[in-house]
Amino acid sequence: MKKIIFLFFSMSILFASCDKEEDLGKSLIDTSTPELNDVDEWIRENYTYPYNVEVKYKWDNSELDNTKILTPTTLERVIPFLDKMKGIWVDPYASNGGSDFMKAFIPKQIVLVGSHNYNDNGSIVLGQAEGGRKITIFDLNYINFDLSGMNDWERRKAMEPILRVFKTMHHEFGHILHQTIAYPVEYKKLTIGYTSNWMNFSDSDARKMGFITAYSLLNPDEDFVEMLSEFLTRSNEEWNEIIDKIEIYDDSWNTDEAASEKARGQIRQKEKMIADYMLQIWKIDIYKLQADIAEVLDELGN
Amino acid sequence: MxxxxxxxxxxxxxxxxxxxxxxxxxxxxxxxxxxxxxxxxxxxxxxxxxxxxxxxxxxxxxxxxxxxxxxxxxxxxxxxxxxxxxxxxxxxxxxxxxxxxxxxxxxxxxxxxxxxxxxxxxxxxxxxxxxxxxxxxxxxxxxxxxxxxxxxxxxxxxREYVKHTKHIERSNEQVVVPFYFNLSVEGWDAKVNMVYSGDKLIAFLNYEDGGVSKHELMPINFTHEGFEFHHALVLNGIGVRSFKYDEAKNQFDVMDAGVTGAFKYEMDYTAEIDGLTDKLFGPRTFGGSAEIISPKLFNLIDGIYPDSGLNFLSTDTYVASWFPRTFNLYFENWSSLDIKVNYNKKTEDVVVMEFLGYDTGWSAPFDDLAYIEGLMATEKGQAIKAIVTSDKGWTIVPIELKEYGSSYYLVSNEDPEMYMCFGLTYEDDV
Missing domain, CATH: 2.40.128.640 (Lipocalin)
Known part of the structure; x- marks a missing residue:
């Protein structure tokens, strides 16, 4: 008897579900094309169509930390910034790693913010990355790409925020790469001394310990991407000069050659391991990549 | 089913x-x-x-x-x-x-x-x-x-708004007396004194209400006719909020319906503020510098030092046990003539600078006491000393009171055309 009731129940549902075709009316979802300004069109042509990247430059509080006081970008600064970002980050990677490589790994959302992002202690957040999908860049209203008419000192000062922001892009992109395929575990053993108190060290201190920047001291992952981003945002000559200038002094202020050579050697070992990793895993020659980026930076700085 | x-x-x-x-x-x-x-x-x-x-x-x-x-x-x-x-x-x-x-x-x-x-x-x-x-x-x-x-x-x-800011700051007036900006309203028992803070677009209102000194921060907005309070100030059940500038009388008339009154510059300060002398010149205070100086006070001091013109004035009050406490005349070449004083409380809002002598500095010519005394023995020097260290003292007129970095005027009770402003720097005011 129970089986008959169950069968009747099931058939009822079947026929009730299939008994008529309803007119659902017009769609409630707005699929109309939004009105695009020149900046929107430029972004579509240069980021969205080729790389499937959404660039959000208009104010959207939901994309940002609501506890922070921030301002949107100045409209006139959006295209110059994105254009330079293409030249210094996207195009060199696409050229050296292939456009498919860049299409696969470029973060799919880039959020631009005009103001500094202050922490409670007065320090400033330069950029934030979320799981390889989204990168938020701050300070846009303070980056000026027009260096014409500047003297050497002014040009160097103007280049500082430019290098800082693009170093941030290379840094965050480095995270995406090593989170996709990890770098060799031996890298983590090259230097000791990782510490959460990295802010108590200067870059100079860190270099004497075999780390390229103070922030590299935080953990091996940050060490890896700091090495990569510092390497890629300066020419090979500048890079070599930084390493060669590492000197450690003994208690009598004489150069401790052995200790100095050890620190230089540790950074060179990291450089080699990163070069091998990038070549073997991603088929990218970082020396060629570095040269391509340096050419763009050189043009910009001069 | x-x-x-x-x-x-x-x-x-x-x-x-x-x-x-x-x-x-x-x-x-x-x-x-x-x-x-x-x-x-x-x-x-x-x-x-x-x-x-x-x-x-x-x-x-x-x-x-x-x-x-x-x-x-x-x-x-x-x-x-x-x-x-x-x-x-x-x-x-x-x-x-x-x-x-x-x-x-x-x-x-x-x-x-x-x-x-x-x-x-x-x-x-x-x-x-x-x-x-x-x-x-x-x-x-x-x-x-x-x-x-x-x-x-x-x-x-x-574009008219900024004009009224200047009227309240009185930045284009060479002689800023009478000094106090007081609001009188028909039906009110008391006048309300207002001191304006241009960097925050806010008014500091001081008045007596039933024998009690009251103080209120009142945000302001300017209009093409004058200015408005953020909200009505109500005394004796009569509220005022809107003011229109009367150029002929150099005053701001009340524009609220059914209310008669005006903000005018007057000689009398209508409400003493308790604790001002202690707060700004008592123990554990650190003084400040005055870059806004009334034309008359500036002209009095400028020229005392033949090598350089007057730049600004400053007080060094320090903690009570620290000596010497000084009142300093800073010149454009960054040298200073320092008058040793005690900052004595005459009333809750009047401070007297008691003369104790002169302090020598580290560099010439103010490292030489005889040179300093020579300058101050001149007629101009004696006039400066008489105003600075007058027994009548200086009335403290607050603009904005904060834990640190308050803004205020010191107005000479010897001559109210002599005043200096601490904590603000309006280029147009000098």
Missing amino acids: LVLFTACDNDFESEFDLAPDERAGIAVKEFKDALNSSEHGWLTHYYPNPTELGSFSYLLKFDATGVVSMNWDYYDFPDESEYSVKMFEKPVLIFDTYSKFSKMTDPEIGIPGQGFGGELEFSMTKKSADGDTLYLAERVSGDPMVLVKATAETPVQL
Whole structure:
């Protein structure tokens, strides 16, 4: 008897579900094309169509930390910034790693913010990355790409925020790469001394310990991407000069050659391991990549 | 079976004629249409932080393509921003890109890292029946922003606002006496003294109410006719808020309906403030520098040192046990002539600088006591000493009192045309 009731129940549902075709009316979802300004069109042509990247430059509080006081970008600064970002980050990677490589790994959302992002202690957040999908860049209203008419000192000062922001892009992109395929575990053993108190060290201190920047001291992952981003945002000559200038002094202020050579050697070992990793895993020659980026930076700085 | 068939009956009665998305779309369109409806745009007196700051006035003109063109009262600088109206819990106006309006949230302006406290997103709470006023509210704090339909004259009128700032600061007047800016209103028992702080667009109001000294911070907004308080000041049941400048009388008349009164500059200070001398010149105080000096006081001191003109004045009060405490005349070549004084409390708001001698500095010529005494023995030197160390003392007129970094005037009770301002630097005032 129970089986008959169950069968009747099931058939009822079947026929009730299939008994008529309803007119659902017009769609409630707005699929109309939004009105695009020149900046929107430029972004579509240069980021969205080729790389499937959404660039959000208009104010959207939901994309940002609501506890922070921030301002949107100045409209006139959006295209110059994105254009330079293409030249210094996207195009060199696409050229050296292939456009498919860049299409696969470029973060799919880039959020631009005009103001500094202050922490409670007065320090400033330069950029934030979320799981390889989204990168938020701050300070846009303070980056000026027009260096014409500047003297050497002014040009160097103007280049500082430019290098800082693009170093941030290379840094965050480095995270995406090593989170996709990890770098060799031996890298983590090259230097000791990782510490959460990295802010108590200067870059100079860190270099004497075999780390390229103070922030590299935080953990091996940050060490890896700091090495990569510092390497890629300066020419090979500048890079070599930084390493060669590492000197450690003994208690009598004489150069401790052995200790100095050890620190230089540790950074060179990291450089080699990163070069091998990038070549073997991603088929990218970082020396060629570095040269391509340096050419763009050189043009910009001069 | 009853449950089964009930569940399949999807013909329920909705409270509304339209689907939620359609109603949301209509609400967004209504908000946009309202913003686009004014031919000459909208005037707003926006208070980014109504408890601590006065208002910034904007003329905003929203067009149908998503661009809002604007200007503000601060100085003439037309600007524009992208804007949008989006649906959240209700339709919200968003200033999308950086513009003059973004100054209200810029962490570089105002309190470092915190800005002025304004917002970039606003919902519409209501619209006046004639459509000439839109009442908006900040999305997070809910503080209001009222848009009033502008006229063809509004752009020109906006440029008048700064004129009244100058009237209150008296920056273009060479002789600023009588000193005290007092409000008298028919029906009030007391006058209200106002000291204006231009960097925060706020008034410090002081008055006696039933024998008790009262003090109130009052944010201000300027208009093309004069200025307005953020909210009415009510005494004896009579409230005042709006003031119009009368150029012939150099005063601001009350414009509230049925109320007669005016802000005028007068000789008498109407309300003593308890504790001012202790706060600014007592133990554990650290003095400050005065870059704004009245023309008469400046002319008195300038020229005492033949090698350099007067630059600014400063007090070194220090902790009570630290000596010497000094009153310093700083010259343009950064040398200083330091008068050793005791800062004595004469009343709650009058300080007397008791003369103790001169302090020698580290570098010539003020490392030589005889040189200093020689300068101060001249007729000009004696006149300076008489004013600075007068027994009548200096009345402290506060502009803004804070734990650290207060702004205030010291006004000579020997001659009220002699005064100096600590904590503010208005270039036009000197």
